[in-house]
Amino acid sequence: MIKQVGRAKGALQDTWSKLAHDPADRAGLSAARIASSLEKGVHEEVLALQLNKNQEANNPTNPMKFTGQDVVAVAKFFAANRSRVAYTGAQAAELDYVQTTLDKGGLAFEDGHLPA
Numbered sequence: 135m136i137k138q139v140g141r142a143k144g145a146l147q148d149t150w151s152k153l154a155h156d157p158a159d160r161a162g163l164s165a166a167r168i169a170s171s172l173e174k175g176v177h178e179e180v181l182a183l184q185l186n187k188n189q190e191a192n193n194p195t196n197p198m199k200f201t202g203q204d205v206v207a208v209a210k211f212f213a214a215n216r217s218r219v220a221y222t223g224a225q226a227a228e229l230d231y232v233q234t235t236l237d238k239g240g241l242a243f244e245d246g247h248l249p250a
Contacts, residue, residue: 165212172209178202 171181179202189197214220 162212165208168205169209169212172205178205181205 168181172178182200182202182205185200185205186197189199211220
């Protein structure tokens with residue numbers, strides 16, 4: 135009975151996520167689930183296999199492939215965001231602006247990189 139309640143709860147959460155959350159929200163929820171599963175001892179290769187099966191079902195024409203290393207990276211990124219945002223909006227805006235300017239031939243440095 136407990137297993138059935140857990141599955142029903144998960145299905146309800148998934149349906150709610152599809153209706154009420156954007157991709158950024160869903161990414162955060164999925165990352166939290168991955169981190170939690172790893173903490174509970176689920177092997178990263180098992181999680182990668184599940185993600186790959188989900189990709190085959192959800193994106194059959196061009197499924198993404200995940201590895202155990204990818205799963206560990208997701209959990210690491212989730213942990214990095216526990217207390218504060220790991221990559222701020224201001225940082226993203228600035229780096230995106232500089233990259234776009236470089237791509238358009240603007241801020242040209244001899245080696246093509248930004249100064250340290």
